[in-house]
Amino acid sequence: MGRTPCCDKNGLKKGPWTTEEDHKLTSYIQLHGPGNWRTLPKNADQQSVYAHYFSYFSFIVPSIIGLQRCGKSCRLRWTNYLRPDIKRGRxxxxxxxxxxxxxxxxxxxxxxxxxxxxGRTDNEIKNYWNTHIRKRLLRNGIDPVTHAPRLDLLDLSAILGNALCHVNPAASLLALLAASSQPPPSLLNPDLLRVAAALASLQQENPELYHQQQQNLTDSQTTPSQLIQQQQADLERFLELNNNNDNNSGSQVSGKDNFASLPNDFGFWNTIPELSENCRSFQSCGAGLSGNNNGNGNGADWYQSSLISGGGGNIGNADSSVISTPLSSPAQVTPTSSNFVNGSLSASTTTEDERESYCSSLLKFEIPESLELLDDFM
DNA sequence: AATTTAACCAACCGCCGAGCG
DNA sequence: GCGCTCGGCGGTTGGTTAAAT
Known part of the structure; x- marks a missing residue:
């Protein structure tokens, strides 16, 4: 047969540990080392017998009077709380x-x-994640599971809605995309990109439908998210139509592949140096758009950079080859906080609010600035 | 001052892979 | 090879404290 049971659960104490119990456990482990959790409570109890008979040795053998705890509980208490190398605090x-x-x-x-x-335990990190980081990410429109920006929740909606009502929608969307600066393909919302691509192509190839789109966009009753949904639906129609045209003309390029050639479809593409560079990076992203959108690998790095080190939103950063920005890269960070020290926020002086506002500001992609640029262009 | 709500975190629960008998 | 437990892990709970009403 297998091993004997770990412990008889009957009669074992549960709940918070007392300082006395902590002392017993610590003393035992200091003498015998950690491990063998199954026999630890029993041994600690045996030890108490010796301590009782040889009480004058109590300075060597602490006065353990029995540890009515499951070995598992002892291990947990030691590894999560009593271990001497644990770093407590913020x-x-x-x-x-x-x-x-x-x-x-x-x-x-x-x-x-x-x-x-x-110095940090898994339990501590898990708790900190669930009580602090996770909530902050959610508040900032980041999915804590995928680490991908939740475009539907960002301030982007308001910006997008405003932009779409007053300027060329296709150009706005593209500016919006360009402004987010080197996002990796895996993190871009392909639907948004497709909407942008389709609107742009639509403008050229089907002015009537494009006009209809504009009417929709200027409808103040339409929320940005509804707008995107509408556009996606229209886009599907358009792509389908486009596909048919492609098939009819014998072209090898399907409607959904049009994104790869997107930059060439825009006259204004190269008129703004900053935009043109970013747009080229989008062009290079094009091939990846049909891939997965799970937000892992480089995508996570990019997001990470955006969140912590300020990699996102810098429209002037035009190196399309650098998709993933190294963490804590000072060159990418906008040093708006007085606590900014050596490319990172000062650990000792940064408060929760400061961290949050810092992260929030990084997540807004600095769109207004980009749109100003666009307005100048327009 | 009393009550309610939110935040925090230590501890428990249950599952799983490895290893023992 | 099988059955069983251990040790480790991630998810969840519940008690305590702080903040808000």
Whole structure:
């Protein structure tokens, strides 16, 4: 047969540990080392017998009077609380940064994350994630599971709605996309890109339908999210139509592949240097748009950079080859906070609110500035 | 001052892979 | 090889404290 049961659960204490119990457990582990959790409570109890008979040795053998705890409970208490190398207290900004980065790669592998954060336990990190980081990400429109921006929730909606009502919608969308600066293909919302591409092509190839679109866009009753849905529906129609045309003309390029050639369809593409560079980066992203949208790998890095180090929103950053910005890259960070030290926020002085406002500002992609540029162009 | 609500976090629960007998 | 437990892990709960009403 197998091993004997770990412990008889009857009569074992549960709930919060007392300082006395902590002392017993710590003393035992200091003498015998951690491990063998199954026999630990029993041994600790045996130890208490010796301590009772040889009370004058109590300075060597602590006065353990029995630990009515399951071995599992002892292990948990030791690993999560009593271990001497545990670092208690508030998480530093760098630690938080590391957690987010690792979580974007490893997911909820708390032990794996903890292994890379000396002095922090998986339980502590998990709790901190659930009570602080996760909530903040949600508030900032980031999906804490995929680490992908939730476009439907961003301030982008308002900006988009406003822009679409007053200027060329296709150009607005493209400016919006360009303004987000080197997003990796895996993190871009392909639907949004397709909407932009379709609107632009529509303008050229089907002015009537395009006019109809504009009418929809200027309808003040339409919310931005409805707008996108509408446009997606129209887009599907358009792509279908386009597909048919392609088939009829014998073209190898399907409607859904049109994005790859998108930049060439825009006269204004190269008139603004900053935009043109970003648009080229979008062109290079085109091939990836049909791929997965899971937000892992480089995508996570890019998002990470946007959230923590300020990689996003810099329209002047035109190197399309650099999709993933290294974490804490000072060159990418907008040093708006007085606490900004060496490319990162000062760990000791950064408050929760400051962190949040800092992250929030980074997540807004600095759209207004980009639109100003666009307005100048218009 | 009393009550309610929210936030925090230690501890428990249940599952799974590895290993023992 | 099988059945069983251990140890580790992630998810969840519930008690405590702080803040809001």
């Amino acid at each position: 998480f530093a900004f760098e630690e938080e940064e590391t957690i987010i980065q690792l979580h974007s790669i490893l997911g909820n592998k708390w032990s794996a994350i903890a292994a890379r954060l000396p």
